Amino acid sequence: MSSDALIGMVSIATAGITIAIGSIGPALGEGRALSEALRAIAQQPDEAGTITRTLFVGLAMVESTAIYCFVVSMILIYVNPFWNHFVS
Amino acid sequence: MEMSSVTPDHDVLWQWGVLRIDHTIAFTWVVMAILILASWLITRRISTGTRISRWQHLLEMIVEYTRSQIREMAHSDPDRYLAFIGTLFLFIAISNLLAVVPWFVPPTASLSTAAALAICVFFAVPVFGIASSGLGAYLKEYIKPSPVMLPFNLIGELSRTLALAVRLFGNMMSGAKIGAILLSIVPFLIPVVMQLVGLLTGLIQAYIFAILAMVYIASGTRARKERNPEVEPEPSGN
Numbered sequence: 001m002s003s004d005a006l007i008g009m010v011s012i013a014t015a016g017i018t019i020a021i022g023s024i025g026p027a028l029g030e031g032r033a034l035s036e037a038l039r040a041i042a043q044q045p046d047e048a049g050t051i052t053r054t055l056f057v058g059l060a061m062v063e064s065t066a067i068y069c070f071v072v073s074m075i076l077i078y079v080n081p082f083w084n085h086f087v088s
Numbered sequence: 089m090e091m092s093s094v095t096p097d098h099d100v101l102w103q104w105g106v107l108r109i110d111h112t113i114a115f116t117w118v119v120m121a122i123l124i125l126a127s128w129l130i131t132r133r134i135s136t137g138t139r140i141s142r143w144q145h146l147l148e149m150i151v152e153y154t155r156s157q158i159r160e161m162a163h164s165d166p167d168r169y170l171a172f173i174g175t176l177f178l179f180i181a182i183s184n185l186l187a188v189v190p191w192f193v194p195p196t197a198s199l200s201t202a203a204a205l206a207i208c209v210f211f212a213v214p215v216f217g218i219a220s221s222g223l224g225a226y227l228k229e230y231i232k233p234s235p236v237m238l239p240f241n242l243i244g245e246l247s248r249t250l251a252l253a254v255r256l257f258g259n260m261m262s263g264a265k266i267g268a269i270l271l272s273i274v275p276f277l278i279p280v281v282m283q284l285v286g287l288l289t290g291l292i293q294a295y296i297f298a299i300l301a302m303v304y305i306a307s308g309t310r311a312r313k314e315r316n317p318e319v320e321p322e323p324s325g326n
Binding site: 050053056057060061063064067068070071074 | 157160251254255257258259261262265292293295296299300303
């Protein structure tokens with residue numbers, strides 16, 4: 001098998017695995033955070049504003065790992081440096 | 089944005105020698121022009137009476153809401169931070185919301201714009217921190233709770249700037265990319281729904297960017313607030 005075919009194959013498979021694994025963890029974590037925040041709002045509706053704002057900030061931080069995985073998989077598919085090196 | 093590109097930086101509109109106008113710069117200028125024109129037109133005929141125009145209502149609502157949010161985060165006078173945080177929020181919000189306009193590529197979907205905004209926050213943290221508590225007290229924050237933590241504090245400073253940039257870029261780029269992919273699979277109804285979801289996430293991303301910038305600045309000015317015992321320290325984040 002030629003090296004560029006091997007690189008393409010490995011890149012695509014790795015991109016899929018990256019986004020698959022990288023989205024499971026943040027999804028579970030965000031679900032937990034959301035359920036805890038809903039419980040907190042149900043117990044203390046007066047604090048809903050503060051809880052919601054903290055929830056958004058926390059969700060953004062949890063989500064950033066999934067975004068990193070997405071960016072890595074996009075780089076692997078569209079602007080793969082090894083692929084460009086072998087094709088040129 | 090083309091389907092096979094991850095950044096609008098390479099779509100050149102006009103080139104003369106080394107001078108190059110790409111989509112990112114052009115649409116940044118569009119957003120700037122909209123913001124400047126709108127604020128000039130609204131504040132031109134501003135009044136303090138009981139009958140005010142609906143646009144003045146809108147502007148007052150935005151400014152008042154931003155002030156109240158900053159006051160809750162910083163526990164101090166919001167006017168110091170209003171210009172910086174409000175500008176960040178309005179610029180990101182307008183460019184994200186205009187993503188529904190055909191052929192408009194949001195400049196925040198480019199890593200250059202997101203990194204530039206994050207670097208502004210990176211430099212704003214020491215500026216506000218030193219201005220409020222002095223150079224010595226600000227630098228002393230880095231060796232708390234012990235000097236062993238100095239490299240971790242420095243790495244944290246850098247990594248949260250990177251996280252801020254990549255978060256905004258990744259969210260906006262993924263919205264544009266998923267729209268392009270869906271357009272080639274199910275052309276009619278589904279991309280419209282995704283665009284509507286994109287409006288929501290775009291506004292939330294602008295809100296989160298401004299809130300995180302405020303959290304970082306508030307954690308940089310913590311030294312002054314510790315004399316104030318009823319205020320709890322802000323989270324510093326990743």
